[in-house]
Amino acid sequence: MDRSKVKCPHCNWSPPEGPHWNCLECGSDMDHFSNVGRCESCGYNHEKTYCPEEMGGCGQSSAHIDWYGDFEEGLSKIDIFSR
Numbered sequence: 205m206d207r208s209k210v211k212c213p214h215c216n217w218s219p220p221e222g223p224h225w226n227c228l229e230c231g232s233d234m235d236h237f238s239n240v241g242r243c244e245s246c247g248y249n250h251e252k253t254y255c256p257e258e259m260g261g262c263g264q265s266s267a268h269i270d271w272y273g274d275f276e277e278g279l280s281k282i283d284i285f286s287r
């Protein structure tokens with residue numbers, strides 16, 4: 205996936221690669237954009253992703269899919285979004 209097009213719908217902050225988030229379920233460090241919001245440790249699916257202020261973002265939470273903007277059509281092929 206082309207991460208340069210992934211951005212916060214509030215402030216347009218673009219997430220660099222890396223575990224900048226914590227899983228809400230198991231607390232492990234994770235990258236929300238490496239596996240479409242799914243934690244690789246426990247499998248928890250994050251429907252919302254916050255914009256990390258410590259990384260230069262705005263601190264607001266948005267629906268994970270909103271971060272992809274015009275990617276939405278391609279993502280509908282991924283099964284977690286087709287329910």
Ligand SMILES: [Zn+2]
Nearest residue numbers: 227230243246
């Ligand atoms: Zn987890």
Ligand SMILES: [Zn+2]
Nearest residue numbers: 212215255262
């Ligand atoms: Zn933001």
